[in-house]
Amino acid sequence: MVKLEGFDFPDDLYYHREHMWVKVEGDKVRVGYNDWAQKAAGKLLSLKTKRPGAPVEAGKTLGSIESGKWVGSLKVPVSGELVQLNEDVLKAPNLINSDPYGKGWVAIIKPSKLQDELKTLISGKDTAGLEAWLKEERAKAKQ
Numbered sequence: 001m002v003k004l005e006g007f008d009f010p011d012d013l014y015y016h017r018e019h020m021w022v023k024v025e026g027d028k029v030r031v032g033y034n035d036w037a038q039k040a041a042g043k044l045l046s047l048k049t050k051r052p053g054a055p056v057e058a059g060k061t062l063g064s065i066e067s068g069k070w071v072g073s074l075k076v077p078v079s080g081e082l083v084q085l086n087e088d089v090l091k092a093p094n095l096i097n098s099d100p101y102g103k104g105w106v107a108i109i110k111p112s113k114l115q116d117e118l119k120t121l122i123s124g125k126d127t128a129g130l131e132a133w134l135k136e137e138r139a140k141a142k143q
Contacts, residue, residue, distance in 0.1 A: 002127050004134050007036045010101055014121035016077035017133060018059070021101065022121060029114065031077055032105040033065065033096050036134060040141060041067040044093035049074070049107065054082045056109060058117050065093065077121060080111040 002009040009015065014022040019037035023030045038044065049063030056062060062074040062082070086105050089095050096104035111117070122129045 002124060002130060004127075004131055005138075007034075007039065007134070008101070009035065009124055009130055011124035013101070013124045014077070014118055015124065015130065015133070016058075016075065016121055018073075018075035018077070020062075020075060020077040020106075022077045022118075023105075024114070024118075025108075027110065028083065029078055029080075029109050029111055030105050031062075031107050031109060032100055033074065035100050036137065038096050038100050038104075041065070041070050041072070043067055044096050047074075047090055047093040047096075047106070049085055049090070050082055052082050052084055056080060056082050058113075058120070062107065065096075074106065076109070078109055078111045078117045079113050080109045082107055083110050084108040 002011055019034050020031050021034050044067050046066040056076040058076055058079045060076055062076045065072055065074050085107050089104055089106055122133055
């Protein structure tokens with residue numbers, strides 16, 4: 001586990017620059033919203049996503065997420081097919097706040113270009129890369 005400025009980043013995950021994480025699980029990936037983003041957003045109140053079976057493309061919208069102070073897009077970290085949604089999170093989005101890397105996962109995707117797209121993500125083992133990215137995000141948040 002990498003801890004940066006009070007935020008957790010498990011080192012067995014990959015991180016998309018648009019705040020999603022990726023965990024490779026065989027021929028599928030589990031994705032969710034990272035710790036920094038959920039803390040910055042505050043208590044999450046609503047989550048709307050595409051339906052299972054939908055094609056998804058890296059960098060495009062998976063859905064929207066809303067807190068009491070913010071509404072934003074969830075960006076897909078890898079291309080493929082959306083195969084499953086976390087029904088518990090759809091009913092109670094604040095599970096992302098309490099357990100972003102466990103019970104708060106958002107979706108499972110069957111990736112179509114995984115090896116190529118993993119190269120565009122930040123590895124959880126790349127502490128320097130995570131630090132640089134977090135510094136950029138904190139600077140953007142202050143603007």
